[in-house]
Amino acid sequence: MKSKVPLSQKIAAAKDLQNTHVLKCPKALLGVLKVLTLVCAMVCGVYLCSTFLKQPHYQRKRDSFESKASEMPRCINVVYKSSFTYLYYRKPESFNRLDCSRNTIRFFVIVSMQRSGSGWFESLMNSHANVSSNGEIFGQIHRRQNISMIINTLDSVFNLDLVTSSSKNECSAAIGFKWMLNQGLMDHPEEILDYFIKRDVYIIFFLRRNMLSRLVSIIANTFDKKAKLLNGVHVSHVHSQQEALTLARYKPTIDVTSLGSDLGKMESTATKALEYYKSTRHIVVYYEDLIKNFNKLIQVEDFLKLPRMKLKSRQVKIHKGPLSEYINNWDDVIKTLSGTPYERYLVGDY
Numbered sequence: 001m002k003s004k005v006p007l008s009q010k011i012a013a014a015k016d017l018q019n020t021h022v023l024k025c026p027k028a029l030l031g032v033l034k035v036l037t038l039v040c041a042m043v044c045g046v047y048l049c050s051t052f053l054k055q056p057h058y059q060r061k062r063d064s065f066e067s068k069a070s071e072m073p074r075c076i077n078v079v080y081k082s083s084f085t086y087l088y089y090r091k092p093e094s095f096n097r098l099d100c101s102r103n104t105i106r107f108f109v110i111v112s113m114q115r116s117g118s119g120w121f122e123s124l125m126n127s128h129a130n131v132s133s134n135g136e137i138f139g140q141i142h143r144r145q146n147i148s149m150i151i152n153t154l155d156s157v158f159n160l161d162l163v164t165s166s167s168k169n170e171c172s173a174a175i176g177f178k179w180m181l182n183q184g185l186m187d188h189p190e191e192i193l194d195y196f197i198k199r200d201v202y203i204i205f206f207l208r209r210n211m212l213s214r215l216v217s218i219i220a221n222t223f224d225k226k227a228k229l230l231n232g233v234h235v236s237h238v239h240s241q242q243e244a245l246t247l248a249r250y251k252p253t254i255d256v257t258s259l260g261s262d263l264g265k266m267e268s269t270a271t272k273a274l275e276y277y278k279s280t281r282h283i284v285v286y287y288e289d290l291i292k293n294f295n296k297l298i299q300v301e302d303f304l305k306l307p308r309m310k311l312k313s314r315q316v317k318i319h320k321g322p323l324s325e326y327i328n329n330w331d332d333v334i335k336t337l338s339g340t341p342y343e344r345y346l347v348g349d350y
């Protein structure tokens with residue numbers, strides 16, 4: 001059955017058809033052109049990508065720098081592994097970096113041993129407006145239970161997602177923490193070295209030259225944990241001369257039977273750490289050198305490529321003056337160490 005459609009409607013429909021046809025023509029053409037352009041761009045993109053990826057250009061560049069660095073004489077304290085600088089524009093999840101979101105951030109670790117003055121050194125570093133050093137984060141055992149926990153913890157620091165009381169403002173230019181040798185650092189040297197190199201972590205070895213004074217500090221600090229000389233409170237660091245005097249009044253008696261081996265162990269641990277991590281970008285700072293010459297701090301600032309700034313700490317040195325004043329059985333210690341490699345520890349101030 002044919003439906004009866006009025007002529008006027010037929011004409012209108014035909015006109016519509018014509019109109020759409022006329023309009024469709026350039027649309028289709030445009031579409032084809034669009035697809036062609038897209039395909040072209042894709043082919044070009046894939047080609048460019050593949051040629052760039054094939055070039056081992058950057059990797060090779062870095063390797064050659066590294067091998068040059070390892071050929072450097074060992075007496076040089078500062079190792080600048082390469083001039084190849086990495087730029088980090090970190091966007092932490094836990095806070096907003098505001099105006100400084102485009103500032104470069106360098107990662108560092110202060111590698112040290114207990115009672116070496118590293119607390120003082122870290123407080124100096126933290127007095128810099130652009131440094132956030134997060135303390136001994138591996139003091140918590142669960143963070144160093146196994147290598148995966150260690151890597152997770154490192155990631156959270158360097159992705160700026162570990163916020164501690166020492167984390168500063170959004171304008172940090174260097175972020176790091178203090179890592180003691182007995183906090184897992186010596187248990188997984190290969191994996192940790194790999195991490196340091198991959199993420200370009202700057203290492204500051206902060207060590208003590210005189211292990212005998214370190215031993216006195218360890219014994220005195222252990223004693224105070226029980227004795228609590230400052231009004232019944234144990235402290236590891238003090239902020240006034242009066243408190244320093246009170247703590248320094250305690251003169252430990254050194255166990256001379258194990259003294260030689262104790263000092264030997266301390267020395268070899270420090271040497272081993274320097275050996276394990278010598279291929280990192282690093283600087284070695286000795287406590288004694290810093291006490292004598294504050295300009296060492298400028299070297300550290302330059303090493304981390306920080307703007308130079310005067311650094312200060314509220315911490316007060318507990319033991320001052322010659323070591324003989326701080327050891328109860330000084331004569332025994334002299335007798336024990338004379339003629340040994342540790343004789344040099346007897347001279348010099350604390």
Ligand SMILES: *[C@@H]1O[C@H](CO)[C@@H](O)[C@H](O)[C@H]1NC(C)=O
Pocket residue numbers: 145146148149
């Ligand atoms: C590491 O320790 C964590 C926490 O105890 C545990 O959940 C995880 O399975 C351990 N990983 C390995 C590889 O042992």
Ligand SMILES: *[C@@H]1O[C@H](CO)[C@@H](O)[C@H](O)[C@H]1NC(C)=O
Pocket residue numbers: 100103104129130169171172173307
């Ligand atoms: C250092 O901190 C100041 C103030 O917080 C900021 O203005 C400056 O951009 C920071 N510098 C770097 C290098 O991040």
